[in-house]
Amino acid sequence: MRISVEEVFETVKMTLDHHFDIRTVTLGINLTDCMDRNFNSFDARAHERIVEKGKLLNRCARIIEQKYGIPITNRRIAVTPAAILLEPLPRKKQIAVRFAKTLDAAARKANIDFIGGFGAMVQKGMTGSDENMIDAVPQALSKTQRVCGFLNLASTEAGINMDAVVKFGHTLRELAERSENGVGCAKIAVFANAPQDNPFMAGAHHGAGEPDFSLNIGISGPGVVRNVVLQNPNCDLTQLSEVIKRTVFKITRAGELIGRELANMMDIYFGIVDISLAPTTLAGDSVAEIIEAMGIEQMGLPGSTAALAMLVDAVKKGGAMASGNVGGLSGTFIPVSEDAGMVRAVRAGTLTLEKLEALTSVCSVGLDMFAVPGDTPAEVLSAIIADELAIGVINNKTTSVRIIPVPGKKPGDIVHFGGLLGSAPIMKVAKTASHRFIIRKGRIPAPIQALRN
C-alpha cells in the first residue's frame, strides 16, 4: 500500500517543526589490541584507527542523512576504557594525560565532536592504572576539548565503591578549578550500573563483551512527544500513554532503519538503539515541557514524578516494540542546563536538588548537568553522588551524576556553558553534610538484590 499524504506529512512535520533527529550515531572501537609496553607504539596505533574509522563514520552518516532526510546531529566515537588500555604502561599521570591528548587530536582530525572512553570500571576496587587515570582526569579533561570521561563507581552486583566516590569528589573540585566556569566537569559522568553500549556522552565507552566495532544509535524526539501530548489535552492518562507509545514507536523505527543501514554500509556490527528522550536547548525540545503539557503546572511541582514515570514507561514500551535491539540507557534524560523547561523550573524554585533526585528514581539517567557553588566541599559532592548511585544500585538500574561546581558562583547565579551545554542556575546545596559518613570510606556491600543465582 502506498504511503498516504497524511503519513508523509506526519514524518516531515516531525523533522521540520519538532526537532526530530537521530541525536547521535556512536561508533564503538576496540583498542585493546593496540596495547603495548611502549607508549609511542600504542599511541600511534590507537590514533590511526580512530582517525580512519572516524572519517568513515562521517562519510557514511552524510550519505544516509541525505537519503532519508532525517538529520544525524552528532557523530561520535567511544573507545575501550582508557584505564584498561594504560595497564601495561608506567603509572604516571603524564602518560594518561598524553593519551587523552591523542584521543582529542584523533577526534579533531576525523571531525568527530566528542570521543568517549577516558574512564574506568571501579565499582568494586581500583587497580593502580585506574587510580592513575582518575588522578589524571583534572589535567586530561581541562587540556582537551573533545574527550569525555566516565567512571563506573557502583553496581548492583558489587555495591558502591566509596573509596572511589570519595576520591572522585576531590577530582571534581580540582577539575572545576582548572576549567572556565567548571565546564570540564560537564565532560565526565559517574555511574551505577553503567551500560557498555550507551551511545550518549559523556558516559559512552566501548565495554568488555563488545565486538571490535559496533554502531550504537541514540534517537531522540522530545519535541515530537511534546507536540503529540499537546494535541491530546483532554484524553485520560491511559489513552495519553497509548498516544506517546505510538509516536515513540514511529521514531524508533526510523532510528532502527538508519542505524542498520549505516552499520551495513560501514560493514560493522549494528549494536543498539537507545530510545532515551534527550532534550536540547532548542525551544520546544524539552522533557520538562512534555511533563508540563501533560498537565503539571511546572516541572518539579507535585505530580511531576508520576507524570515522568508514565512518560518513561510509555517511551520504553513503544521503543521495545519498534526495535529488537533497544539498549544502552533507554531512559529519559533530565539534564538541567540543557533543557529550557528545567532551567525555568529551577529559577522559579519548583525544582530543587531533592526533587531532581526523586525524579531520577523513576527515569534514570540521573542527576545531570546541574551546577552548584564552586566552594561546595568535596565531601558534599561525594555524598550527593553516593545518594544517586544508591538509587541505581538498589533499583537495579543505571543512574549517573554529572555535577558542575562553578568556582566563584553563589546559589541563584546563572552560568552560561555555551553551545549544546546550555546555561544553568546554581542550585542550593548544604555546605556541610555527612562528613563522618563519607570519610569512613570502604565499600557499601552489594544489596540483597544481587543474590539472584
Place this chain on the structure above:
Amino acid sequence: MAKKKAAQICITTVTGADRVGIIARLATIMAKANINIIDVNQKILEDYFVMTMAVDTANATINMETIKKRLDKAAQEMSLKITFQDENIFKAMHRV
C-alpha cells in the same frame, strides 16, 4: 538488452501556500534528471497545503545531493518547504 534496474522510490514533499506552477516546476527538475514520476497527491492538512510526489530515481542521471540542491533552489524561489526522502523511511515508520 540492459537489465532493468530495480525501482528506487523517493518521496518529494511540498508544504506551504498553494500557487500556480508548483507541479510544473518539480516535474521539470525531475525530467531533467531522468527521474520518473509515479504518483502525485495533494491535500490541505492543518491549514498547510501538502503535496507529495513519488518518483523513481533508479535511472537518475544526478545524485541525491544535487537533486536536493535543485529542489532547495525551487523551494526558496516559490517560498515553499520541499523535502526529498527515500520511501523506506516512511514505510519503516508507518507500516508494521
